[in-house]
Amino acid sequence: MIPENIILNFGATLKQYSKERPIFNEGEQADFYYQLKTGHVKMFNLTEEGKEFVQGFFESGNSFGEPPLFGDFKYPATALTLVDSDIYLLPKAAFFDLLKLHPDIHLNFTKMICKRMIYKAKIAREVSIYPPEHRILTLLHHLKSNAKVTHHFEVPLTRQQISELTGLRVETVIRAIKKLEKTNALAIIDRKVVL
């Protein structure tokens, strides 16, 4: 996250998006650094047949869609606002100037990318060598680790949303969660998943 005064100094513009609006689409050339001031953004892939895979959710303060800037790549996913959002747009060249003049920001950026990298590597592992229950549990623990509560964490997601985030079908998620309940890996209280 780049401080507001600095990003504005380098020529960023603040753009308003209404909810459910695309910010960029998979396959497009990456020309801007995007940083969410307020709102919520979802990044995802979609097949022709309508199958969706969610790469991540972003909230206030997060930047997103940066990797393709570092090598003239196309966006590997589509970004969409979920609610009305204000987003800073910084042209690619200005972004690089900024990193050059602010080594501390560059280092923070690298740290953030590396953290995401580790998470992606974990996901890759889960998906190919562990069963659905494991995958769901990894997601839930990841969410819990990002929450403030340390016990009795009420998962703020519907089965459908868990389905989108794991790439599993809703029915599979429902059945897997029941299995996990039986092994006491989690509890279902008033239909809510708790751990």
Add this chain to the structure above:
Amino acid sequence: MIPENIILNFGATLKQYSKERPIFNEGEQADFYYQLKTGHVKMFNLTEEGKEFVQGFFESGNSFGEPPLFGDFKYPATALTLVDSDIYLLPKAAFFDLLKLHPDIHLNFTKMICKRMIYKAKIAREVSIYPPEHRILTLLHHLKSNAKVTHHFEVPLTRQQISELTGLRVETVIRAIKKLEKTNALAIIDRKVVL
């Protein structure tokens, strides 16, 4: 990749590993930056039942296992030499000093990480919403993009290695590659995959 004279200036030591030796294990604390001078290294995850998922192969010049350095994380995978290998080890603190004093190297490093990041994001997508053929093709194109040749790229992997890298079974890989040949997405010349 950090030039040899520079990495040595910052106090790196060159360590010799015989083949099939672990360099670090999943779950261990990350304390060094590793850069392969000569040899081959495999990074992978292993389940209790022996299922393996390969996160990546590394060859001369490549660095590996860097992300956990940027935040005191544990290694998310295990690294193993495949052949006798010479590896530069640079202590974490010296690595950060080096990045600070060589912004150009820092930027190159970020570019490399971002490229890997895009690849991991693609993998996550492939695995959950695309069929095996698509997944294999993504791997092969990634390898090609890292090679010097721009056409007639001979894939330097056996079906078994492709299997390990994609998490698919060998038989599935063989059948998928034949399918891809039929659609002219690639060619099989003298048993080698070419694209």
Add this chain to the structure above:
DNA sequence: ATGGGTATATGATTTGAATCATAAAAATAC
């Protein structure tokens, strides 16, 4: 409160990749 939409639930069926079994070709070791 009534109706429409969404979320949860569960059984039946299909499907595609894993698994199992086997063999031949190629590479490597002896």
Add this chain to the structure above:
DNA sequence: GTATTTTTATGATTCAAATCATATACCCAT
């Protein structure tokens, strides 16, 4: 030059998750 291992190959079978088909509980608007 022969034996052994690895790689490629293919068919048969199994299995787990996707898909299909319903049903019911819950939420929310009018």
